[in-house]
Amino acid sequence: MCVPGCQQAVQHALSRRGFFTGAATAAFAATAVAPEPAQAQTRQFGRAVDLTHTMSPDFPTFLGEPGIAMEKRFDLKRDGYNLHWWRLNEHAGTHLDPPIHFSEAGMTADMIPADMLVVPLAVVDVVAKAAANPDYQLSRDDVVAWEGRHGRLPANCCVAMHAGWGQRASDPARFTGRDAAGVLHFPGFSGEATDWLLKERRVAGLAVDTMSLDHGPSKDFKTHVLWLSAGRWGLESVANLDQVPAVGATLVVGLAKVKGATGGPVRLFALV
Amino acid sequence: MCVPGCQQAVQHALSRRGFFTGAATAAFAATAVAPEPAQAQTRQFGRAVDLTHTMSPDFPTFLGEPGIAMEKRFDLKRDGYNLHWWRLNEHAGTHLDPPIHFSEAGMTADMIPADMLVVPLAVVDVVAKAAANPDYQLSRDDVVAWEGRHGRLPANCCVAMHAGWGQRASDPARFTGRDAAGVLHFPGFSGEATDWLLKERRVAGLAVDTMSLDHGPSKDFKTHVLWLSAGRWGLESVANLDQVPAVGATLVVGLAKVKGATGGPVRLFALV
Numbered sequence: 261m262c263v264p265g266c267q268q269a270v271q272h273a274l275s276r277r278g279f280f281t282g283a284a285t286a287a288f289a290a291t292a293v294a295p296e297p298a299q300a301q302t303r304q305f306g307r308a309v310d311l312t313h314t315m316s317p318d319f320p321t322f323l324g325e326p327g328i329a330m331e332k333r334f335d336l337k338r339d340g341y342n343l344h345w346w347r348l349n350e351h352a353g354t355h356l357d358p359p360i361h362f363s364e365a366g367m368t369a370d371m372i373p374a375d376m377l378v379v380p381l382a383v384v385d386v387v388a389k390a391a392a393n394p395d396y397q398l399s400r401d402d403v404v405a406w407e408g409r410h411g412r413l414p415a416n417c418c419v420a421m422h423a424g425w426g427q428r429a430s431d432p433a434r435f436t437g438r439d440a441a442g443v444l445h446f447p448g449f450s451g452e453a454t455d456w457l458l459k460e461r462r463v464a465g466l467a468v469d470t471m472s473l474d475h476g477p478s479k480d481f482k483t484h485v486l487w488l489s490a491g492r493w494g495l496e497s498v499a500n501l502d503q504v505p506a507v508g509a510t511l512v513v514g515l516a517k518v519k520g521a522t523g524g525p526v527r528l529f530a531l532v
Numbered sequence: 533m534c535v536p537g538c539q540q541a542v543q544h545a546l547s548r549r550g551f552f553t554g555a556a557t558a559a560f561a562a563t564a565v566a567p568e569p570a571q572a573q574t575r576q577f578g579r580a581v582d583l584t585h586t587m588s589p590d591f592p593t594f595l596g597e598p599g600i601a602m603e604k605r606f607d608l609k610r611d612g613y614n615l616h617w618w619r620l621n622e623h624a625g626t627h628l629d630p631p632i633h634f635s636e637a638g639m640t641a642d643m644i645p646a647d648m649l650v651v652p653l654a655v656v657d658v659v660a661k662a663a664a665n666p667d668y669q670l671s672r673d674d675v676v677a678w679e680g681r682h683g684r685l686p687a688n689c690c691v692a693m694h695a696g697w698g699q700r701a702s703d704p705a706r707f708t709g710r711d712a713a714g715v716l717h718f719p720g721f722s723g724e725a726t727d728w729l730l731k732e733r734r735v736a737g738l739a740v741d742t743m744s745l746d747h748g749p750s751k752d753f754k755t756h757v758l759w760l761s762a763g764r765w766g767l768e769s770v771a772n773l774d775q776v777p778a779v780g781a782t783l784v785v786g787l788a789k790v791k792g793a794t795g796g797p798v799r800l801f802a803l804v
Contacts, residue, residue, distance in 0.1 A: 306574050
């Protein structure tokens with residue numbers, strides 16, 4: 261998601277694509293190609309944890325405009341049944357950014373295959389660092405430290421940043437961190453960590469419990485540009501990351517399957 | 533979903549609530565209470581099968597009006613990123629009917645808990661019968677025959693009718709079966725089977741690969757009324773039921789979590 265002025269910054273960042281090297285460049289050149297999925301292996305679970313916030317007109321959004329409006333077209337007493345139509349921003353609430361959101365030829369939401377939407381979940385806890393610095397950027401060192409404790413990131417996984425922001429979603433001021441100058445303040449992935457994950461690991465998607473893959477003050481949206489342009493997806497405003505283990509869960513991304521969509525609401529379950 | 537004139541029929545059916553007896557009545561009296569979930573038990577899977585049709589303005593709908601319209605508000609070249617707003621009918625494409633769709637006080641979509649959305653899947657094949665009679669209604673005997681082959685329906689399961697209609701979704705005339713008089717023709721659950729499932733088994737939801745839980749010519753929408761009023765959910769326009777086993781899969785219902793919704797798009801995965 262972008263704030264006003266973002267477009268210039270993004271175009272500037274896109275113009276520096278030559279900076280990207282190695283695997284990231286190769287991946288970028290094939291934006292419509294999914295990263296090679298993991299070999300099928302039996303997975304187990306006992307229960308499902310809901311990682312989805314409830315969407316409503318009150319849910320915080322980037323530009324401040326409500327992300328959904330509902331019109332009741334049919335009413336039980338009058339018509340025999342209840343039915344709404346929605347006006348919905350593809351990028352509001354707990355939602356997914358597909359490659360096309362920040363690329364010209366990347367996959368639209370409906371093109372992402374099932375084996376990129378049912379994936380191992382790795383949760384990197386930066387709660388303490390984010391509490392000390394709301395502009396914190398998850399670093400390569402955070403991921404390396406995670407691997408030191410839990411082993412190498414599983415192939416085709418989702419790497420989730422748990423910053424402790426999920427509990428703030430009911431309070432737009434604390435969730436967005438919008439200051440007097442209109443600048444947002446919340447944690448995100450650093451460009452350095454994103455670049456490293458693209459080059460050195462096989463990761464299907466990133467997830468954050470904040471509003472954006474990039475931290476609040478970002479002007480160049482480097483993680484969006486790098487990650488989505490490379491054919492990967494991102495999840496924003498994820499809930500309940502405090503209720504899942506650092507490793508071992510399977511994430512099911514229940515992404516609305518709409519032709520040509522540049523995003524869409526998701527129902528997220530962690531199978532644990 | 534209702535066609536014009538449905539409201540009178542539904543109100544008539546609702547006025548006959550006294551007809552319902554035993555467990556169905558008890559369940560009806562507690563429309564906001566979920567059926568008792570199965571005890572947690574370890575489940576296994578190796579891969580995910582996508583049971584979702586791609587939604588677009590061309591997808592067949594009950595009233596013929598496109599179920600979605602998309603407006604591109606932001607464009608990559610102009611704004612730095614791509615983003616649409618949608619106008620979406622809650623009951624179009626592969627979607628879920630929650631209890632509130634046909635009741636005054638039943639659960640809205642956001643209230644259905646995770647343990648009612650990740651459930652065992654039982655697929656009842658009526659393809660041959662539906663090919664011979666497009667108005668076929670899945671009967672209690674069909675379910676009893678299924679149990680004879682596969683054992684008792686698992687607790688808290690979804691019972692899916694596989695009528696072979698999934699392949700018709702790209703052809704609105706064949707999917708809806710609309711005749712010269714405007715009457716629809718496709719298979720659904722019979723009221724008798726629905727009543728029996730409510731009274732005799734513990735089932736979380738019904739699913740159909742056609743447009744409606746009730747068969748096309750229905751005027752009283754008996755299955756909708758019985759089933760949703762009893763606090764259960766229904767899935768309509770499900771895809772790819774020919775690709776999953778009759779028993780043993782786990783269905784994950786990725787239902788958009790929108791406050792107060794009387795329905796909503798779903799991403800369905802069968803974990804097999």
